[in-house]
Amino acid sequence: MTALGWLQAIAFFLIILAITKPLGTYMARVFEGERTWLSPLLSPVERFIYRVCGVREDDEMTWYVYALSMLAFSLIGLVYLYLLLRTQKWLPFNPAHVDDMAPDLAWNTAVSFTTNTNWQFYSGESAMSYLSQMAGLAWHNFVSAAVGIAIAVAVVRGLIRTSTKTLGNFWVDITRCSLYVLLPVCIVVGLFLVWQGMPQNFHAYQSVTSIQGFAQSITGGPMASQEVIKELGTNGGGFVNANSASPNENPTPLTNFVEMLLIFAIGAGLTYMYGKMVKDTRQGWAIFITMTLLFFAGFAIAYWAEAAGNPIVHHLGVAGGNMEGKECRFGVAGSALFATVTTDTSCGAVNAMHDSFTALGGLVPLLNMQLGEIVFGGVGSGLYGIIVFVVLTVFIAGLMVGRTPEYLGKKIERREVQFAILAVLVTPVLCLVPAAIAAVVPAGLATLNNGGPHGFSEILYAFTSTNANNGSAFAGLGPNVFYNLLTGVNMMFGRFAVAVPALALAGALAGKTAVPESSGTFSTRSPIFVALLIGVIVIVGALTFLPADSLGPIVEHLLMLQGKTF
Amino acid sequence: MIRHLGTALRVTVVSVIFFGLIYPLAMTGVAEALFPRQANGSLITVKGKVVGSAIIGQLWTKPQYFHGRPSAAGKGYDPTATGGTNFGPTSKKLIASTKSTIDALERQNSRASGPPPMDLVTSSGSGIDPDISPESAYWEVPRVANARGMSVAALNALVAKHVQGRIFGFLGEPRVNVLELNLALDNLKAP
Incomplete structure (x- = not known):
C-alpha cells in the first residue's frame, strides 16, 4: 500500500462528503414538489409528459397502488426489452449487423436491466445493436434508477407522514427523478467523459491495419451517453464486455475517479435528503457515518490484499501487487477502490476483473453485496x-x-x-x-x-x-x-x-x-x-x-x- | 391493474423516445461538434491511413517495437472481444501462462536487467490496455535499442518523454502509451 493510493480514497471520500449536502438539499426540493433552478426549463417538459401519459400530479397513492404501479411499469419495461433484443437484427442503428439474442439470454438480460442489476451474460460489442444499447439498456438505466429512488422517497414519506394511507405518486416521482436529478448530471458529465476520450458516435466498426500489419477492428457507439447513466444510476452494465476496464468506457485515471464519484453521489445525497425530509439532518448524518465506516473498512482490506499480491506468482520470480485483470492506468489502488465502491452500491460496473483478484481482495466485493449493499447503496x-x-x-x-x-x-x-x-x-x-x-x-x-x-x-x-x-x-x-x-x-x-x-x-x-x-x-x-x-x-x-x-x-x-x- | 398497465405503457413510450432516442442522439451531436476527435474514437493517422486508436492497445511482436501486456481479448488486442483471463489466484492455468510469459520475455530480452515488471507478465482487464508502466518500457529498452542499432541512452530519453504522470499528482499510475511511443520511435529514424 502507498500513501498515494490512500490519498485517492481519501480525496474521493472528501468530494463525496462535499456534495452530499447540496445534492441532498436539491433532491429534497425535487421530491417535495418545490421549484428548483431548473424548473423554468424542465417543468414544461414535465407537464407535457403528465398530459400525454394521463398522469394526475395530485393523485396520491396508497402503498399498495404505489407498488402495483411500480410492478406494472417494470413488467412493461421487461417485455419491451425482451422484444427489442429478440428483433434487433431487423431494427435500425445496427451497423455491426448483430443478430437477435437467444430467448433464454434475452430473458436474462431483460430481467437484469429491469431490476437495475445489469448482470451481463453477453458481450455488448458482439451481441448488442446500438439501438438495443441506447433505447433498451440505457433507457432502463434511467428508469430503473428512478424507480429505486422513487421507492426510497416513498419509504421516507411513510416515516414522516402520520395517520394517512398515502405515500405519493409513483409516476410523478420517477418523472421528476429522471428529469431533474438524472438528466442534468448525465448531459454535463457525459460531455466531460467525451472530452476525456470516450467515444460517442454511430459509426460501424472501423477496420484498421496497424503499423506492424495486424488487422484491428475499432468499435464505436453512443458510449459516453450510456456510461454516465450506468454509473450515476448504479446500474453497471457495460457497453462492452470489459466494462469500465475497457479504455473505451474509462479512458483515463480522471474518468475513473469521476465514474466512482457518480456511483456514490446519489446514494450519499439521499442520506442528507432523508435527514432533511424527516426534519432532523442528524438522522441522515448518523446513517452517512455508518456507511463511511463500512466503506473504509472494505477498501482497507481490498487494497491491502491486492497490494500484497499473489505469492504463487511471486514464486515465479516477479515482484509487485496483483496486476492480473487490472489496467495500467488505474493500478492496484484505483482498481481496489473501484471494486469497493461498485459493490458498496448496487452498481456492479468493474474496472478490473474481480475473478482475478486475490482471495481476500475478492472477498470484499462479495461481502459488500452480502451485507445488502447499504454503503451508500444502490440509488x-x-x-x-x-x-x-x-x-x-x-x-x-x-x-x-x-x-x-x-x-x-x-x-x-x-x-x-x-x-x-x-x-x-x-x-x-x-x-x-x-x-x-x-x-x-x-x-x-x-x-x-x-x-x-x-x-x-x-x-x-x-x-x-x-x-x-x-x-x-x-x-x-x-x-x-x-x-x-x-x-x-x-x-x-x-x-x-x-x-x-x-x-x-x-x-x-x-x-x-x-x-x-x-x-x-x-x-x-x-x-x-x-x-x-x-x-x-x-x-x-x-x-x-x-x-x-x-x-x-x-x-x-x-x-x-x-x-x-x- | 389494467389502468396501471395503460399508464405504464404510455410512460414507457414517452420515456423511451426521450431518454432512449433524443438524449443519446443530441449528446452525439453536441459531442461531435465540441470534441470530434474523441467522439470518433481518438483515431491516429499516419500518411493518410488510420493505424489505430490512441486509447486502444495493439499487438506488437517485432523486437524493434515496444510491446504491450499479454492480452486475453480474442486472439490478442481484439476490441470486439474485450475481457481478461478471469483466472483466479490459485488457477493452474494462471500460473502456467504467467510462467511461459516470463520465460518468453526473458528469452527475447536477454539484455534486460532483472526480472520483467509485474504488469508485463499479467493480462489486463480489458485485453486492450493501451499502456505499460514506465518500468516496463525502460525494461524493454535494451532489446529495442539492439534491434534498431540505437543507443540505450537515446531510447531512455524517448521513453522519459512519453511517461504520463499521475493526474493532479495522485490519480492513477504513471504509464506509457505503447502506440504513441512506437510512432515516436519510427519518427526518430526518419530525419
Whole structure:
C-alpha cells in the first residue's frame, strides 16, 4: 500500500462528503414538489409528459397502488426489452449487423436491466445493436434508477407522514427523478467523459491495419451517453464486455475517479435528503457515518490484499501487487477502490476483473453485496435497505431495555418488524439455496472457469450479485440455459421481494400517529446507535454468509499462502 | 391493474423516445461538434491511413517495437472481444501462462536487467490496455535499442518523454502509451 493510493480514497471520500449536502438539499426540493433552478426549463417538459401519459400530479397513492404501479411499469419495461433484443437484427442503428439474442439470454438480460442489476451474460460489442444499447439498456438505466429512488422517497414519506394511507405518486416521482436529478448530471458529465476520450458516435466498426500489419477492428457507439447513466444510476452494465476496464468506457485515471464519484453521489445525497425530509439532518448524518465506516473498512482490506499480491506468482520470480485483470492506468489502488465502491452500491460496473483478484481482495466485493449493499447503496435501494436495518436495530435495542421501540416518533410494532425481517431474509435464502443447487448439479458446474474453492466462489458470487442486483461478476463463469434462467429468477426476487415489503413497511408506518420523544426514547443519532447499527448489519451478514464464504474465498486464501493450485 | 398497465405503457413510450432516442442522439451531436476527435474514437493517422486508436492497445511482436501486456481479448488486442483471463489466484492455468510469459520475455530480452515488471507478465482487464508502466518500457529498452542499432541512452530519453504522470499528482499510475511511443520511435529514424 502507498500513501498515494490512500490519498485517492481519501480525496474521493472528501468530494463525496462535499456534495452530499447540496445534492441532498436539491433532491429534497425535487421530491417535495418545490421549484428548483431548473424548473423554468424542465417543468414544461414535465407537464407535457403528465398530459400525454394521463398522469394526475395530485393523485396520491396508497402503498399498495404505489407498488402495483411500480410492478406494472417494470413488467412493461421487461417485455419491451425482451422484444427489442429478440428483433434487433431487423431494427435500425445496427451497423455491426448483430443478430437477435437467444430467448433464454434475452430473458436474462431483460430481467437484469429491469431490476437495475445489469448482470451481463453477453458481450455488448458482439451481441448488442446500438439501438438495443441506447433505447433498451440505457433507457432502463434511467428508469430503473428512478424507480429505486422513487421507492426510497416513498419509504421516507411513510416515516414522516402520520395517520394517512398515502405515500405519493409513483409516476410523478420517477418523472421528476429522471428529469431533474438524472438528466442534468448525465448531459454535463457525459460531455466531460467525451472530452476525456470516450467515444460517442454511430459509426460501424472501423477496420484498421496497424503499423506492424495486424488487422484491428475499432468499435464505436453512443458510449459516453450510456456510461454516465450506468454509473450515476448504479446500474453497471457495460457497453462492452470489459466494462469500465475497457479504455473505451474509462479512458483515463480522471474518468475513473469521476465514474466512482457518480456511483456514490446519489446514494450519499439521499442520506442528507432523508435527514432533511424527516426534519432532523442528524438522522441522515448518523446513517452517512455508518456507511463511511463500512466503506473504509472494505477498501482497507481490498487494497491491502491486492497490494500484497499473489505469492504463487511471486514464486515465479516477479515482484509487485496483483496486476492480473487490472489496467495500467488505474493500478492496484484505483482498481481496489473501484471494486469497493461498485459493490458498496448496487452498481456492479468493474474496472478490473474481480475473478482475478486475490482471495481476500475478492472477498470484499462479495461481502459488500452480502451485507445488502447499504454503503451508500444502490440509488434508492441503498436507503430503503438501510432503513430496514435501522428498524431492526431499533427493535433489538428496544428488546434489550424492555421498551416498545420507536423510530422518528413512530412505534415499531409486530407488523413493521415482520416486513423488515421479510426484506432481510430474502437475500440469504435466494442467494445461498440456488448457489448450493448449482454447486452440485452438472449444469451448474459446466461453465466454471476455475477449479477448487475459486470455482465455488464463482458460483457464490453469481448468485450473490444477481440477488443483490449488483451485476458485477467473477466473470469466468459462463452462461448456459441453467444460469440464464436461474439468475434471472434470482434478480427478479432480489429486486421486488425487497422493494414490496419496504413499501408495505412504509404504508404501515404512514398510518401511525406520532408519539412525542421522551427521556426514555433511544436516540437514533448517537454514536451508540451507529455502533449498534453496524453491529446488526455485520452480525446478520456474518452469521448468514460466513459458512459459505469459508468454503470459497477464505479457504482459497489459506491454500494460496501454501502455494496450492487447481 | 389494467389502468396501471395503460399508464405504464404510455410512460414507457414517452420515456423511451426521450431518454432512449433524443438524449443519446443530441449528446452525439453536441459531442461531435465540441470534441470530434474523441467522439470518433481518438483515431491516429499516419500518411493518410488510420493505424489505430490512441486509447486502444495493439499487438506488437517485432523486437524493434515496444510491446504491450499479454492480452486475453480474442486472439490478442481484439476490441470486439474485450475481457481478461478471469483466472483466479490459485488457477493452474494462471500460473502456467504467467510462467511461459516470463520465460518468453526473458528469452527475447536477454539484455534486460532483472526480472520483467509485474504488469508485463499479467493480462489486463480489458485485453486492450493501451499502456505499460514506465518500468516496463525502460525494461524493454535494451532489446529495442539492439534491434534498431540505437543507443540505450537515446531510447531512455524517448521513453522519459512519453511517461504520463499521475493526474493532479495522485490519480492513477504513471504509464506509457505503447502506440504513441512506437510512432515516436519510427519518427526518430526518419530525419
